[in-house]
Amino acid sequence: MNEYRPDPDSLLAAVQKDAARQQRGKLKIFFGMAAGVGKTYAMLETARERQAEGVDVVVGYIETHGREETEGLLAGLEVIPRQTLSYRGTQLEEMDLDAVLARHPELVLVDELAHTNAPGVRHAKRFQDIIELLEADIDVWTTVNVQHFESRADAVRQITGITVHERVPDSILDLADEIELIDLSPEDLRKRLAEGKVYTPERVEVAANNFFRTGNLTALREMALRLTAEHVDHKLQDYMQLKHIAGPWKSRERLMVAVGPSPFSEQLIRWTRRMAYNLEAPWIGVYVETQQVLTPAARERLAHNLDLVRSLGGEIVTAAGENIVDSLLHAAKQRNVTQIVIGKPRQNSLQRFFPGSSMVDRLIRTSGDIDIYVVTGDKPESEQSPDRMLTSAERHSTWPQYAMALLIVGIVTGLDLLAGTIWPWVGYQAVGLTELLAVLLIAVYLGRGPALLAAAASAISWNFLFIEPRLTFEVSQVQDTIVLILYFAIALFTGNLTARIRRQERQARAHAERTMALYTLAHDTASAVTMEDVLQTTVTQIGRIFDAQVTVILTDGLELARQSHRCSTLQIDEKDYAVALWTYHNRKSAGLFTDTLPLASAQYFPLLTPDRTVGVIGIRTRDKTRLTFEQEVLLQTFISQVALVIEREMLDEAAAQSAMLHESERLYTTLLNSISHELRTPIAAITGAASSLLDSRTITNEISRHELVEDIQAAAGRLNRLVENLLDMSRLESGRLELKRDWCDAGDIIGVAVQRMWKCFEERPLHIHVPSDLPLIRADFVLIEQVIVNLLDNACNYTAPGTEVIVEAFMAKDSLHIVISDTGPGIPPDDLERIFNKFYRVPGTATGGTGLGLSICRGLVEAHGGKLTAQNIPEGGLRFVVQLPLDAPPPPVQEAHL
């Protein structure tokens, strides 16, 4: 029973595929073995049927190749005009992807899936256009021939001798919901060709003799049939898994292919992909990073090979280690790989003498229960052999080092000659050993090349100057010959050893640097407090490590921001912004060095977190060079880490915002509670008094009528004060309060304020002490007046009639003091500061206030750069002190010219 249980992983994968398909448009591929089988014709014919059924069909791009019957079918179908691009003086026509997206039909016909777009079009390949159309929920029908599939490219070349350059990844077949094979027998096709239905007459001859040979066509036909059958098989399996139909469940195979910089690697990758596809198995491309330093060309090819793995749907793993076999096996075991694919190496002569010493042999010996496939490849077209790896020692030995080597040998020889004259008992063998020492040292410090030169120089000088007979090159004793050979052996051996150690050292350093960089980034971003800090750190770190300019564009939650973040060191134009936007929406890297919009000035990466895209990061290295594979891996690690940190910051910001919202909601509630009481009381008084006035019985009494009217007036006054307070408060809070500073006379302000409060002072004795020589202050007259009015109002509201109120103004140090004191009861010491809080009212005080007045006063005074405090007067009473800073005195006053 157990073996018929569906594997949960594959079940999940099948469901996901299904879910993804439901949101996506459907892809149908008209598939053929070669040009001329009638794919386009079949597609158009079917499309016309659909149109007749009422489906909204448009033609995105159709190539009729001048075939009349095909052109006839186009009539009556809506054709989206092609876009014209000018490239190096030629006008090229391409499908207008944006026009199709904007038209958004139900179904679009796009011929020639494998087409390569002209430079300047968004995507490098047409299949990418098609994927974008599918993702926009538009159904797509397209055509393709078997020779264009990546995994068949080798086979096609072997059969036909023609290298197909326009290739599409096999994974596009997985996207297809339907594949229609347009089959035609090779004879019929050749007949069509002869009738001129495929190519124009002049090209027929060439084609018939090359590609369209019967043998070729038969092989291609078989290939096409087989690919279709395989795909149908996969569909069946997907379906069976989805519907829980027990089927012939295969054991979980896992393939791994060793990827290197060799051009042969490409064939291996395709082979593995084909095999994995047939086995329904996942596959991995592994690159073992050794101490070998790759030439730029080799690096380029390695990147290309790894890209191929990615585009064929494989996973990429890098392993590091000097021993390739061990590293391969380690990686394989870690990932439960069951089969390893490696290339059959060309054996060198040494290995031919010692069978079993090659890498393959060792791998087979140590692989245990992992199957090893050794795949032969034929010679790649242009490359004869992979580039020779250069060692760092060779690369770094420069002519001064060679000169230095010669100099050292010269000095040692000189010293030996000198020693020989002073102490005749120093024999030539001792001399030989000193020179050997010199060669050894040179090998260690200067590298292999200089050591070999030194070995040669030493051999010559030793032989010529010290070995008897001197001043000849004769060697009489065999042991001397051995020493001479030893010179070279030691030079070579030590030189290589040194070079290797250096390489290891450099690699260790590079690793350490990488780790350090990651650590620094992690540390700096973790300790960053604001988004600004995070981005600043990111831009600086990436800029430093990759020697690049960096731009960061964040999302505002819905859409990519219109502007790069101000921390960015790279400014981008409209065109590049479009690339960034594409990256953001498609969650894929784009721009320079990619297949999508490669004409952009920088490479763009999405900042992906498991849940969303938080933005886009764009990178342009200083000399616009492509990042190496290792650098790109490091960069990807960087970016995913940064994305997480940015998301964290965004969440923090959102949390802070909601906390703020919460706080303002709390205040809002307090405000509502407070003012609803304050509003209702006077409104109740007004409506009550008004309705009494309307009542004819009340009106008869003149005195009560007057009282009622007075009530209305008082209540309205109270309402008005409340509204004014609220307006002042909101002006203060919103930060929109603008001080209109002008020269003011404090005495004048006090006078105006007191006059506004005259009613209050009809029942309270008021004393004003303002010296006439007070300096003018620069303040907002109205606002300071408002402060004084509020303070006076306070004194009136909370003291009994008859209480003395004193207003004074005087200079103290560099500020002007306005002091308002009363001789009332004062307030509890604890409340002296609290009374300035919003809505705070001293418990047990009379009703009528809003709890806002003093808070407004303090806000206004502080806006002037001053201070407002309250003090209890020891003899009884409360005192408010307004301190306003003094500016430089105003310019002198002139008499008018009358």
Place this chain on the structure above:
Amino acid sequence: MSDGAVILIVDDEIQIRRILQITLEANGYRVYATETGDAALTKAAQLRPDLIILDMGLPDMDGLTVLQHLREWTKTPVIILSVRETDQDKVSALDAGADDYLTKPFSVDELLARIRVAQRHALPEGNENEIFTTGPLTVDLTRRIVTVHGEPVKLSPTEYALLRLMIQHAGKVLTHHQILREVWGPEYVKETHYLRVYFAQLRQKIEDNPSLPKILITEAGVGYRLAI
């Protein structure tokens, strides 16, 4: 006092129009009311009112615009009655030729007083030779003699010029701008501290209690008014 003068009310609030209409008619004025700026301009041309009470926020255009259009052809006194209470609103209305500015909510008594002041200003000039008296202050404008409680007071030429200007526009608010331009000249309109200094000096000389002036009233943030 009212002798059937015609007042045009321009306000889009029905309650305000009604209160004004009732109050003013009870005080012997003939009252017309409109809601929009456009209608106001037409009515003003047809009726030739003796005074206009204008709201700043009208449905079709800004009160200030109405005022500017009016001032192109008539000197009819205009009193602004508005909820806009910032100094800037007041100053721009007064500078644009409004005779007075009252903020809502307003007291009816205050409005009637302002109407009377504005009407008096509308009378043809010619009381130049008269002797002006308010409270303890008497100014003989022909002989340039100022007395307080009958005691002569000595004013500097600038102080006298200021006082004379305020008397010419007694009861009306003059903005800082207007006073500085009239007395010192157009290039001094920014020097408000001149006014602070001179008004303080003047008050020392003519007010009974300079701390609580009764004659030269400060209109906070706007200007000064001579109370009558």
